[in-house]
Structures are given as C-alpha cells and as structure tokens.
Amino acid sequence: MKPASPFLELEGNPKVPVTFDGDVFELPLGANLAAALLAAGVQVFRHTPVSGAPRAPFCMMGACFDCLVEIDGVVRQACMLEVTQGLCVSRPGTGEATDATE
Amino acid sequence: MQQNDLIVIGAGPAGMAAATEATSHGLTVTLLDEQPRAGGQIYRDVDRVADKRGDILGKDFTYGRTLTGGLRASGTTHLTGAMVWSIEDGFRVSFTKDGRAAQITGSHILLATGALERPMPVPGWTLPGVMTAGAGQILLKQSGVLARRAVLVGSGPLLYLIAAQMVRAGTPPMALVETQTRGDMARAMRDIGGAMRGWPYLVKGVRMLATIIRARVPRYVGATDIAIEGRAQAEAVTFNVAGRAKRIACDTVLLHHGVVPNTQAARSLDVPHRWDDGQQCFVPELDTWGGTGVDGLFIAGDGAGIGGAKVAEMAGRIAAIRIAEAVGRLTVQQRDARAAPLLRSRASDNAIRPFLDKAYPAYQPALTPEDATIVCRCEEVTAGDIRRYAGLGCLGPNQTKAFGRPGMGPCQGRYCGLTVTALLAEANAQTPEQTGYYRIRPPLKPVTLGELAMMDTPEPDAAE
Known part of the structure; x- marks a missing residue:
C-alpha cells in the first residue's frame, strides 16, 4: 500500500512499476528517481554506515550523496537517475549483490 | 581523438x-x-x-x-x-x-x-525531511513535487523565491523562519547606492515579499537557537524569536543561508x-x-x-x-570590443551583491555550530570533535582527516569544508585564510572499477 507522502505531485505522467526495498511503487517514467520516491512516500533512503542513522535526499543536485541507493549491486545517487521500467532499487548494503558467498 | x-x-x-x-x-x-x-x-x-x-x-x-x-x-x-x-x-x-x-x-x-548551498549545520539537519531550499526548488522545477507542510529556515533571496513559487503553486510554506535581523538591514542600507544600480533585483525582491505577505505566510525575523526535532524524520522546527520559544510542527524543513x-x-x-x-x-x-x-x-x-x-x-x-x-x-581589438558591453553589464549586475550580503548574512550559529551538532554529514563528525582535534594541536582541515575522517566520505567535504575551516580558525585564533581548506584530489566524484575497466582511452598518439 502506498504510504502517505509529505510531498504533492503537480502532474501525473505515465507510470511504471519500480521496486524499492521489496515494495512496488508506480513512478512516473523518466522522472527524477529521488523526487519520484519522495513523492511516493519513501522517507528513508538509506542508513549511514557510521551510526545507522536514517537519511534521505538533501541537496537534489548530486553533491551530498545522502540519497544513495543500490541498483544492480552498485551504490548510486538516486537524484542523478531517472525512473525506468522495472527498475529494482534497494537501500545500500541490503541488496543481494552484497552477498559474496554465493 | x-x-x-x-x-x-x-x-x-x-x-x-x-x-x-x-x-x-x-x-x-x-x-x-x-x-x-x-x-x-x-x-x-x-x-x-x-x-x-x-x-x-x-x-x-x-x-x-x-x-x-x-x-x-x-x-x-x-x-x-x-x-x-x-x-x-x-x-x-x-x-x-x-x-x-x-x-x-x-x-x-x-x-x-x-x-x-552554504552548509547550514543546525541540530537535526541530517534528519530525513530536512533539505536545502535549493533542493526544494529543484523538486518543484524539475519534478513538480512540492512539500505539503514545509517550514523555510534561514535567510536570503532564494528563500523568498521558493516561498513565492510555493504560494503560486497553491502550497504555501507553513512559515518562514528568518535569521537576518533588523540591524543587518540597517547595516546593508550603507550599500543602498549599489543596490539602486541593481534596482531590477530590488523590485523582484519586493514583489516576492508581497506575494508571501499576501498569502499570509507567517514570518519570524531574527530567529535564533534554531533546531530541528524528530526521531526518524523531521517533525518540528524550534527557535527563539524576540525572547520567545517557538515550535512549528512540520514534515519538511528547507534550509538556506546563501550559496x-x-x-x-x-x-x-x-x-x-x-x-x-x-x-x-x-x-x-x-x-x-x-x-x-x-x-x-x-x-x-x-x-x-x-x-x-x-x-x-x-x-x-x-x-x-x-x-x-x-x-x-x-584579435585583441576584436576581443576588447566584443567584451566591453558585457563587462559593463556584469559590473552593473554585480552592484547589488554587497547590499544583499549584508542584508542577508549567514546564520552565525551555523558557521561555528554547538559541540553536539554534526558538521560532516558523511562521517558523522561533530563540531565538538573538530574543536577537540584543534585542542590536540590540529591546525588545518586536511589534518582533521587523520583524527576523525571529516571530509573523507562520498561528498568529499562539499558540505563540511567551510564549517571545518571556520571551527579550526576560531579554535586556533586564526583567519580562515591562514587555516586553509581541504586538499581536493581526483577522483572528484566516486568512480567504480567497472566504469574504469570499460574506459575508452584516447589513442596513444593523441595522448602524447
């Protein structure tokens, strides 16, 4: 179920399914991924490696690295990516790719 | 190539x-x-x-x-x-x-x-829901995404701009918590001559403020002791204004005190x-x-x-x-002829800056934050940590890295560099210039081994 979002979206573009940490969200195709996840109600993007504190987008321009997410085993800035069909996103350090024993 | x-x-x-x-x-x-x-x-x-x-x-x-x-x-x-x-x-x-x-x-x-954005380390600024005002504006510009319950905190024209844009979008901010004081504006008036040369900017500023006031957005000017409350997410902004403690519950806090x-x-x-x-x-x-x-x-x-x-x-x-x-x-003559009008307009467009810098100065408590406040967001190093390093003889920002890794996370000091310089300068009774800044080395942004392995290199003859 879609969580209530503190953010409002002005327009509705065609949406595609995107998985974030196991939950499926319908996000606007081609939208900025960080913005789309915020608008969909995702409040915590990651937890810091130092203290485990929750973090979410802060600068939205690729400078602060607080919106880091993991896609295909690579940790990337959500604010520098666009929503594509079937994108599978997870919080860094929780994705399958970190399991090197397989 | x-x-x-x-x-x-x-x-x-x-x-x-x-x-x-x-x-x-x-x-x-x-x-x-x-x-x-x-x-x-x-x-x-x-x-x-x-x-x-x-x-x-x-x-x-x-x-x-x-x-x-x-x-x-x-x-x-x-x-x-x-x-x-x-x-x-x-x-x-x-x-x-x-x-x-x-x-x-x-x-x-x-x-x-x-x-x-100038880093604005106030207590709670790392919580989800706290963003730069620039980030709030980018969300609106690029994505048409607006914070429903936002408080804007800090000072400067960008704060008014995003507030006015939020008003026009039908989602006004809950409040503007402004850090500049009436004294700042009085000092700025000494530069009013330059400001008059940049009058289109003044007109724009007055219009933005009129939009904000017409929408009855509460403004608190001269706010101090600003902090953001919340456990897993921003829940409220607290501050003092004219000797009174205030608390505004919100979901989003947009910080800005200059770029x-x-x-x-x-x-x-x-x-x-x-x-x-x-x-x-x-x-x-x-x-x-x-x-x-x-x-x-x-x-x-x-x-x-x-x-x-x-x-x-x-x-x-x-x-x-x-x-x-x-x-x-x-030719040099062609260059000078072509550049002359541009140089003149640039000077005239820059004329308002001294006025703006004085009217909307940085929020001093965020330049040298209190001990418990995180200054390096990536490595979670506090202002107190930096002061402690200074007490142990640390003189320069680069040296702090050996003490506690500030500036060594993925943002590479972009959001702590100026704060670390200011804290060390204050603790060591030096100027920011004497204290200096982090040494910046490539890679300027993280690059993966996979990306390097895929590299298209210039042909040898072109590279030599």
Whole structure:
C-alpha cells in the first residue's frame, strides 16, 4: 500500500512499476528517481554506515550523496537517475549483490 | 581523438553561454554536464518544464530556454549525464557516462561548476525531511513535487523565491523562519547606492515579499537557537524569536543561508583561492576574463564567486571571448570590443551583491555550530570533535582527516569544508585564510572499477 507522502505531485505522467526495498511503487517514467520516491512516500533512503542513522535526499543536485541507493549491486545517487521500467532499487548494503558467498 | 579548443564543465548559464559564444568564433567545443538535459540548477530541465510550470516558476526561469536553444544551435558537442572525476594538466578530462569511463583532451578548460548551498549545520539537519531550499526548488522545477507542510529556515533571496513559487503553486510554506535581523538591514542600507544600480533585483525582491505577505505566510525575523526535532524524520522546527520559544510542527524543513562557490574542480588543479569576507567563503583568484593562475584554465559563473544567473551568463561569454582570442580566432581589438558591453553589464549586475550580503548574512550559529551538532554529514563528525582535534594541536582541515575522517566520505567535504575551516580558525585564533581548506584530489566524484575497466582511452598518439 502506498504510504502517505509529505510531498504533492503537480502532474501525473505515465507510470511504471519500480521496486524499492521489496515494495512496488508506480513512478512516473523518466522522472527524477529521488523526487519520484519522495513523492511516493519513501522517507528513508538509506542508513549511514557510521551510526545507522536514517537519511534521505538533501541537496537534489548530486553533491551530498545522502540519497544513495543500490541498483544492480552498485551504490548510486538516486537524484542523478531517472525512473525506468522495472527498475529494482534497494537501500545500500541490503541488496543481494552484497552477498559474496554465493 | 579530436583535440578540443575548449572543454566546458557545467551546463548552467555560464557554461551554456560560454560554449555558444566560443563556437560562434569557430572554436571546437565540448560541454560536459552531469544532468540529462542542459540548464544547470537555476534553469534545471527548463526545456521540459517551462510549458508546464512556467507560470509558477516565473519569467526569470523560462528565460533559460534562450540559453538552451542557443546551445543546441551552436554546434557544441554536449555530453549529457557526464560526471567529470579528473582534470589533468594539458588538459585531459576523465569522466563517466552511461556506466563507462572516457577521456577527452582540450587546450582550454572553462570550469562552470556553479554553487553549492552554504552548509547550514543546525541540530537535526541530517534528519530525513530536512533539505536545502535549493533542493526544494529543484523538486518543484524539475519534478513538480512540492512539500505539503514545509517550514523555510534561514535567510536570503532564494528563500523568498521558493516561498513565492510555493504560494503560486497553491502550497504555501507553513512559515518562514528568518535569521537576518533588523540591524543587518540597517547595516546593508550603507550599500543602498549599489543596490539602486541593481534596482531590477530590488523590485523582484519586493514583489516576492508581497506575494508571501499576501498569502499570509507567517514570518519570524531574527530567529535564533534554531533546531530541528524528530526521531526518524523531521517533525518540528524550534527557535527563539524576540525572547520567545517557538515550535512549528512540520514534515519538511528547507534550509538556506546563501550559496557558495563549488571550488572542488578548481582546487584539484591548484588554483589559488582567497577568503571573501563579504560572502563568507573561499573564491578562486581570477583576472577580469575569468583566467586562473593555471595557463589555459578559466572559471565563470557562481563557481567564481556568487553573482547569480545573469552575471554567470555574461562571465561565461567574457571567458569564451578571451579564449577565442587566445586560440587566434579574434584579435585583441576584436576581443576588447566584443567584451566591453558585457563587462559593463556584469559590473552593473554585480552592484547589488554587497547590499544583499549584508542584508542577508549567514546564520552565525551555523558557521561555528554547538559541540553536539554534526558538521560532516558523511562521517558523522561533530563540531565538538573538530574543536577537540584543534585542542590536540590540529591546525588545518586536511589534518582533521587523520583524527576523525571529516571530509573523507562520498561528498568529499562539499558540505563540511567551510564549517571545518571556520571551527579550526576560531579554535586556533586564526583567519580562515591562514587555516586553509581541504586538499581536493581526483577522483572528484566516486568512480567504480567497472566504469574504469570499460574506459575508452584516447589513442596513444593523441595522448602524447
């Protein structure tokens, strides 16, 4: 179920399914991924490696690295990516790719 | 591989104008930018959204289409989504695009990497739901996403701009918590002469304030003791105003107390920087044209010192004209004739800055925060930690890295560098200039081994 979002979206573009940490969200195709996840109600993007504190987008321009997410085993800035069909996103350090024993 | 006459880094107003001007004089120009479409932060995604939200964002935003249109028609090679991570003398620029690294070479470089929000470390600023005002504006500009229950905190024209835009979008902020005082405005009035030269900016400011006041957005001026409450998410802003404690419950906090030059790339090339007391930040030392002490390396736009979008555009063209002369496409006389009107307009557009800097100064408690406040967001180093390092004899920002890793996380000091300098300077009774700044080395942005392994390298004969 879609969580209530503190953010409002002005327009509705065609949406595609995107998985974030196991939950499926319908996000606007081609939208900025960080913005789309915020608008969909995702409040915590990651937890810091130092203290485990929750973090979410802060600068939205690729400078602060607080919106880091993991896609295909690579940790990337959500604010520098666009929503594509079937994108599978997870919080860094929780994705399958970190399991090197397989 | 083709040798460029000019490589421009950054597709904001300075970069777009420079590339367009340079190609008009016959130069071979490549423009590298991290974003998928031209515009920079000020005109972010203007081509896609001007028609949708131009009425909310205003004419100064939709004007950006003039620059993106000029760039498209110019013959510039515009590499989008290109993240530059190294610039070497000569010049060789390394970047990542579409998951693979690549390199290009050029005889001249123009850094048009713009500004960053001045870090505003207040208690709770790392909580989800706390963003820069610039981030709030980017959400609105590019994505049409608005915070439903936001409090805007800090000072400066950008705070009013986003508040006015939120009003026009039908989602006004819950309050403006402003840190400047009436005394600041009184001091600024000494520079009112310069402000009058920049009267269009004053008119714009008055209009923005009128929009905010008409919408009955509560304003608290001269706020102190600002903190953000919340456990897993921002829940409220607390502050004092006129001796009274206030608390405003909210979901989103947008922080802003000015922007500062993004000096990462320039510092990686050893461009000398000086401390600018008026703007409370380091700025690169440049000549009239934007030329640095490094031969062939130029800087234009907010990365050269904060002047705003129009100044950036003119500075970009001025640098491009100088570079066109350097490669023999313009005579010195042609260069000077073409640059003269631009130099005049740039000076006139810059005239309002001393007034603005004094009227909306940085929030002092966020320049040297209290001990418990995190200053390095990446490594979670507090102001108290930095003071402790100073007590142990640590003199410079670079040395702090050995004590506790500030500036060594993925943002590479972008959001703690100025704070660490200020804290050390205060603790050691030195000036920011004496204290200095982090040493910035490539890679300027993280690059993966996979991206490196996929690298397209220049052919050996071209690289030598």
